[in-house]
Amino acid sequence: MRLFWNITLGGVSEGLIFASVALGLVLIFRATNIINFAQGAMAMLTTFIAFSVLGKGVGYWPAFVVALACGLVLGGVVQLVLIRPVQNKPPLNAVIVTFGLLILLEGLAGAIWGNSNRGFPAAFSQSGLVVGHTSIAFSHFDVFIVVAVLALVVLVALLFRFTTLGLRMRAAAFAPEAARLLGVRVSWLLTLGWSFAAVAGALAGLLVAPTSVFSPTFMDLILVYAFTAAVIGGLDSPLGAVIGGLVTGLALAYVGGYLGGALEPIGALVMLIVVLMIRPEGLFARPTARRV
Amino acid sequence: MIKLRLPGWARLPRQPLLRHLLFGAVGVAFFYVLSISLSDFNDFQLGEVGVYAIAIAGLSVLTGVNGQISLGQGAFLAVGAYTLGELEVHQSINLVLQLLIAVAVSALVGLIIAVPATRLRGPYLAGMTLLLALALPFLSDKYSSFFGGDQGLITLPPNAPGSIDPQRWLTWIQLFCALLVVVLLANVLSSRFGRSFRAVRDNEVAASLAGVHVARTKVIAFVISSACAGLAGALLVLSTGVVNTGEFPLSLSIYLLAGMVLGGAGTLTGAWWGAILVVYLPNQWSQSIANAFHANHLVGANLAVIIFGAVLIVVMLAAPAGVQGGLRWLGHRLVTVSTGPKPAGNISVTLQDQPVSKQDRDGPESDRAATSID
Numbered sequence: 001m002r003l004f005w006n007i008t009l010g011g012v013s014e015g016l017i018f019a020s021v022a023l024g025l026v027l028i029f030r031a032t033n034i035i036n037f038a039q040g041a042m043a044m045l046t047t048f049i050a051f052s053v054l055g056k057g058v059g060y061w062p063a064f065v066v067a068l069a070c071g072l073v074l075g076g077v078v079q080l081v082l083i084r085p086v087q088n089k090p091p092l093n094a095v096i097v098t099f100g101l102l103i104l105l106e107g108l109a110g111a112i113w114g115n116s117n118r119g120f121p122a123a124f125s126q127s128g129l130v131v132g133h134t135s136i137a138f139s140h141f142d143v144f145i146v147v148a149v150l151a152l153v154v155l156v157a158l159l160f161r162f163t164t165l166g167l168r169m170r171a172a173a174f175a176p177e178a179a180r181l182l183g184v185r186v187s188w189l190l191t192l193g194w195s196f197a198a199v200a201g202a203l204a205g206l207l208v209a210p211t212s213v214f215s216p217t218f219m220d221l222i223l224v225y226a227f228t229a230a231v232i233g234g235l236d237s238p239l240g241a242v243i244g245g246l247v248t249g250l251a252l253a254y255v256g257g258y259l260g261g262a263l264e265p266i267g268a269l270v271m272l273i274v275v276l277m278i279r280p281e282g283l284f285a286r287p288t289a290r291r292v
Numbered sequence: 293m294i295k296l297r298l299p300g301w302a303r304l305p306r307q308p309l310l311r312h313l314l315f316g317a318v319g320v321a322f323f324y325v326l327s328i329s330l331s332d333f334n335d336f337q338l339g340e341v342g343v344y345a346i347a348i349a350g351l352s353v354l355t356g357v358n359g360q361i362s363l364g365q366g367a368f369l370a371v372g373a374y375t376l377g378e379l380e381v382h383q384s385i386n387l388v389l390q391l392l393i394a395v396a397v398s399a400l401v402g403l404i405i406a407v408p409a410t411r412l413r414g415p416y417l418a419g420m421t422l423l424l425a426l427a428l429p430f431l432s433d434k435y436s437s438f439f440g441g442d443q444g445l446i447t448l449p450p451n452a453p454g455s456i457d458p459q460r461w462l463t464w465i466q467l468f469c470a471l472l473v474v475v476l477l478a479n480v481l482s483s484r485f486g487r488s489f490r491a492v493r494d495n496e497v498a499a500s501l502a503g504v505h506v507a508r509t510k511v512i513a514f515v516i517s518s519a520c521a522g523l524a525g526a527l528l529v530l531s532t533g534v535v536n537t538g539e540f541p542l543s544l545s546i547y548l549l550a551g552m553v554l555g556g557a558g559t560l561t562g563a564w565w566g567a568i569l570v571v572y573l574p575n576q577w578s579q580s581i582a583n584a585f586h587a588n589h590l591v592g593a594n595l596a597v598i599i600f601g602a603v604l605i606v607v608m609l610a611a612p613a614g615v616q617g618g619l620r621w622l623g624h625r626l627v628t629v630s631t632g633p634k635p636a637g638n639i640s641v642t643l644q645d646q647p648v649s650k651q652d653r654d655g656p657e658s659d660r661a662a663t664s665i666d
Binding site: 029034035037082085086089090091092093095096097099100101102103104105106107108110111112113114115217220221224227228231260262263264265266268269272273276277280 | 355359361363408411412415416418419420422423424426427430431433434542543546549550553590591593594595596597598599600601602603604605608609612
């Protein structure tokens, strides 16, 4: 039973990490109908920048802020330079461009920082908390993961629900032509959406790096797990992304805990196929007619 | 503008099969002369060009002609490679039979993946095949006794008949398979199947209204693509001599995609340009470039990856038709070939976007209208 609870706790913190990457995918997909397959690689790059800043001896939190700020800039630049030209082309073009960016960033990171596995420091202790007299598989750092991702989700929800900017962004996503006629600067809001998504990714990178080997490809699997999570959540609902993240995290934790870690990616593939076969629109999205 | 007027006998045959066989025969002669004039190592790389041309041609049919994108091409290469490895380990059977079994197994795996995949559109399919490419290597970790673990399975090069150099014989096998596949694919593309592939790519609803079974068409394209990848994987391990998961990283799938995009999505000739890039860039060109700029070893080790990424982005933004599209455009601008009196029924040829459509450019006004549809 203790194994079960430990696996469950691990699944929750993993799941919230998937949720933060999935949230980035959803923010972009909702606004532009593009899946950003470079979301993980962009997060990898900002985390490596934080790694270099840490190497200068400035402490963890300045590096943390630098990573998020770099995410903000990187997301905007990527959208302006690479995504705008393919925005109105066939959807495959955007897919291919984001894949190109994925491997380009991984190559650049390898050229700058090397391809070897490194360690990345955590903000808080990673040894398990003690409840009663037993140590559980949930550390101070896991608490930080929960708090940070929930804060991110709440901020996104507040932004969209209660601010003019959020209203404009929703308008630009759902009815770009009408929004444009009403004076909303749609294309700039799309850029801003990519920036916000990249910040969510940058946060995820900082949360993943201490718990895994830290190399230019460390976000690859996280990206596909987050994609699974986003699809489960319906790809256009931020809340769905969080629930999808938790579902994916828990399911993969049970697969990994009871059947062996090597089966986790296969488990994710099976989950993705089953969800797409049964409810391609996701478990939490309202089914809509496919636009032809 | 150069105008060429060819006599009637120099005209390409109008039956697709004859025309493709003619190209195939020219290819056989070309590669024979090329391979006997090259050194052993260059022969090895020439064979690899053929192998990757098979994989890229399959991907090109799937993505360029049918409009489905697969990031899992590397995974299907692995399926073909491991199938051949298992056959070599457990029993020694005829090479042709081994290759056919490898093709059949990867086609079967492709079929299993295709059934859910064909219900998906662009980004969903891309994500699913990406997950497939990342997940499949883990199977060999889990069942390491069957798949040979980290060391993988050992394969032996095929025995060459007579006094032929074994490396050269293997290169011939690889190139012959590549030409065979390209001729077969060219025939498929100019058949009813090819037309339905394109119809489904351009508009699924219109295609199904015209009587095309959309799901079946997508499954067929996916199976063709994975069968090609399986054959390529099987031929690849004949020259590397070992099958392990290190041979099939995610980057291989992305290299193949980049090769396809660079050569020109949907063109079989373009697959050869892409294959040349996939073989020579990581092994030789990137090192030469790095040396020329006195780059440090980290840059040298990652330069190929960077260039592949840049190729994907730049080609997609600047010239989505790729090298082959550019060559065609250039060919149309510089040279017009006419072959005496126009044969009737040329309009249908134009609509199928056949490579011989340059014949049509010099025709009367009625044919101009047809080319503008194209």
